[in-house]
Amino acid sequence: MAFMMIGERINGMFKDIGEAVAKFDPKPIQDWAVKQTQAGAAYLDLNVGPTAADRAKSMKWMAEIMSEVSDVPIAFDSTNYDAIEGGLIAVGKPGALINSCPNERAKIERVFPMAVKYGAGIVALTMDKSGIPLTSDARVAHAMELVAAADEFGLPTDSLFIDPLILPCNVAQAHAPEVLDTLRQIKTLCDPAPHTTLGLSNVSQNTIDRSLVNRTYVVMAICAGLDSAIIDVNDETMVESIATAEMLLNRSIYCDSYVKVFRQR
Amino acid sequence: MPVEIYKDKFTGKVQEVTLGATKEQGGTRAYTLKLGGCSTLPFLFYEGEMPNRPVIAMEIWDIKPDWCSSFEPYYGDVWNDPAAWAKKAEEYGADVIYLRLQGADTELENSKSPADCAKVVKDVLAATGAPLMVEGPGQPEKDNDVLQAVAEAAAGENIALGVAEKDNYRGIAAAAMMGRHCIIGRSPVDINILKQLNIMITEMGVPIDKVINDPLTGGLGYGIEYSYSIMERARWGALIGDKLMALPVVCLAGPEAWRSKEPNAANEDAGPGWGDLKDRGIMWEAMTAAALLQAGGDLVLMRHPEAVKMVKKQIDVLMVSNKY
Numbered sequence: 001m002a003f004m005m006i007g008e009r010i011n012g013m014f015k016d017i018g019e020a021v022a023k024f025d026p027k028p029i030q031d032w033a034v035k036q037t038q039a040g041a042a043y044l045d046l047n048v049g050p051t052a053a054d055r056a057k058s059m060k061w062m063a064e065i066m067s068e069v070s071d072v073p074i075a076f077d078s079t080n081y082d083a084i085e086g087g088l089i090a091v092g093k094p095g096a097l098i099n100s101c102p103n104e105r106a107k108i109e110r111v112f113p114m115a116v117k118y119g120a121g122i123v124a125l126t127m128d129k130s131g132i133p134l135t136s137d138a139r140v141a142h143a144m145e146l147v148a149a150a151d152e153f154g155l156p157t158d159s160l161f162i163d164p165l166i167l168p169c170n171v172a173q174a175h176a177p178e179v180l181d182t183l184r185q186i187k188t189l190c191d192p193a194p195h196t197t198l199g200l201s202n203v204s205q206n207t208i209d210r211s212l213v214n215r216t217y218v219v220m221a222i223c224a225g226l227d228s229a230i231i232d233v234n235d236e237t238m239v240e241s242i243a244t245a246e247m248l249l250n251r252s253i254y255c256d257s258y259v260k261v262f263r264q265r
Numbered sequence: 266m267p268v269e270i271y272k273d274k275f276t277g278k279v280q281e282v283t284l285g286a287t288k289e290q291g292g293t294r295a296y297t298l299k300l301g302g303c304s305t306l307p308f309l310f311y312e313g314e315m316p317n318r319p320v321i322a323m324e325i326w327d328i329k330p331d332w333c334s335s336f337e338p339y340y341g342d343v344w345n346d347p348a349a350w351a352k353k354a355e356e357y358g359a360d361v362i363y364l365r366l367q368g369a370d371t372e373l374e375n376s377k378s379p380a381d382c383a384k385v386v387k388d389v390l391a392a393t394g395a396p397l398m399v400e401g402p403g404q405p406e407k408d409n410d411v412l413q414a415v416a417e418a419a420a421g422e423n424i425a426l427g428v429a430e431k432d433n434y435r436g437i438a439a440a441a442m443m444g445r446h447c448i449i450g451r452s453p454v455d456i457n458i459l460k461q462l463n464i465m466i467t468e469m470g471v472p473i474d475k476v477i478n479d480p481l482t483g484g485l486g487y488g489i490e491y492s493y494s495i496m497e498r499a500r501w502g503a504l505i506g507d508k509l510m511a512l513p514v515v516c517l518a519g520p521e522a523w524r525s526k527e528p529n530a531a532n533e534d535a536g537p538g539w540g541d542l543k544d545r546g547i548m549w550e551a552m553t554a555a556a557l558l559q560a561g562g563d564l565v566l567m568r569h570p571e572a573v574k575m576v577k578k579q580i581d582v583l584m585v586s587n588k589y
């Protein structure tokens with residue numbers, strides 16, 4: 001399975017998208033949908049952000065206008081599960097992602113059956129109400145419970161994208177190696193193994209050279225078992241690093257155009 | 266407790282490529298053939314599908330070849346008549362006719378012109394109903410001229426044109442596109458170059474379902490193990506989803522087997538235990554083909570009718586499903 005890039009750019013936290021959401025202006029959203037599709041995104045993250053008056057309405061609208069210009073499935077990024085359900089209905093086909101669900105019983109009972117009903121995958125977080133644990137053991141314990149939940153509700157384990165949650169290295173540096181260790185262990189939990197994912201850009205918040213930190217960590221994480229990530233798919237050097245890591249792990253046969261081939265998937 | 270036997274699960278499959286075109290499809294072939302389509306390693310029906318039987322192409326030349334005496338009883342009367350030779354090959358069981366236009370070699374005294382080659386192709390098509398593959402003399406400029414004329418002469422027949430290589434693919438790809446034919450891409454036992462070649466050919470606009478690969482195999486005793494490992498590596502890539510490695514593979518079993526000393530050495534020059542020349546070459550070719558089928562060959566190119574008979578029989582046995 002090739003590495004899956006989840007394009008992070010359609011998020012109301014970005015100024016251009018926030019304005020577009022507020023004004024129901026499809027152009028910036030569609031432009032980024034196309035641009036990220038061309039860059040090789042396997043999913044397009046959709047986060048309404050803080051500017052929408054009615055989040056459910058905006059999420060549905062954004063899903064519709066994104067589907068007009070791109071066949072790439074959407075990763076619905078929200079804590080409002082009713083809004084996500086509206087988006088899943090609007091898209092009307094399986095293969096989307098629900099981003100995200102922590103290891104909390106009430107949320108699992110809401111999200112997992114919904115994923116099964118609409119044929120969606122889930123980004124499942126290794127945390128609960130008490131927050132994000134530091135140690136890999138505690139993270140893996142959450143992952144095991146999430147895998148058990150998938151089994152309980154009939155979600156195929158390869159529709160589960162477990163996110164061990166990376167924190168900014170300049171405030172929580174000790175988390176970075178624990179996340180790597182967690183990634184290694186998640187891949188041994190069941191067969192087929194769950195996918196793994198990270199909100200990668202988080203690792204570099206407020207660092208001096210974000211792109212450098214992002215692309216270094218993504219390569220380390222891929223070696224540890226990361227097979228998808230929410231990233232800036234238009235960061236050329238990062239995508240080149242991912243493609244090279246995949247090739248050096250012997251997951252794709254080398255050819256001179258290997259980076260280009262990676263982007264075309 | 267029941268024992269669960271481990272099975273590999275694959276996500277990819279080999280691209281299907283159709284050779285030939287019937288009257289309804291704009292050609293004159295009696296039938297068409299599909300190459301590829303496999304979603305498992307060869308003949309492992311319990312791990313995936315192998316919808317299309319491996320195909321045997323038989324090699325003919327447009328001039329009398331320098332082949333050993335073992336072929337004389339079979340083709341002695343048709344060496345100088347490619348159309349009659351093709352017809353005979355068809356009678357001997359060829360699924361596909363593979364015409365090598367060696368007569369266009371520029372080193373020859375009476376090197377054939379592109380128009381001469383086009384006529385040979387037309388004659389062969391008229392004499393047979395099998396799909397056709399055509400290989401040029403192997404000289405870049407001449408190949409381009411000859412295959413362009415051949416592509417025109419065989420318009421609508423969906424033949425395969427070869428061979429395109431890293432430094433000489435544009436002209437052949439253009440000819441294939443113009444005539445809507447298939448193209449054979451070859452690299453010398455190097456899958457990295459083969460993959461790059463597939464990228465370059467498809468970037469020119471040749472549809473991926475018109476591309477066939479020749480990984481250039483060795484014959485029995487002459488590097489066939491290395492060929493096997495290369496082919497297996499490529500097929501494994503195809504099965505885990507590498508679409509640019511997932512193209513049907515042709516293997517030159519006949520030419521490679523008969524290139525070596527053993528099938529050709531007269532009895533008085535033969536080593537101890539080599540056996541009679543008559544059987545030796547046939548066995549050498551049949552064993553080469555059999556090994557290449559196991560390596561993932563979707564089409565094997567063969568020469569000797571008796572070797573073809575044996576390999577066909579073996580394919581019959583191997584195609585019986587071992588699914589459980």
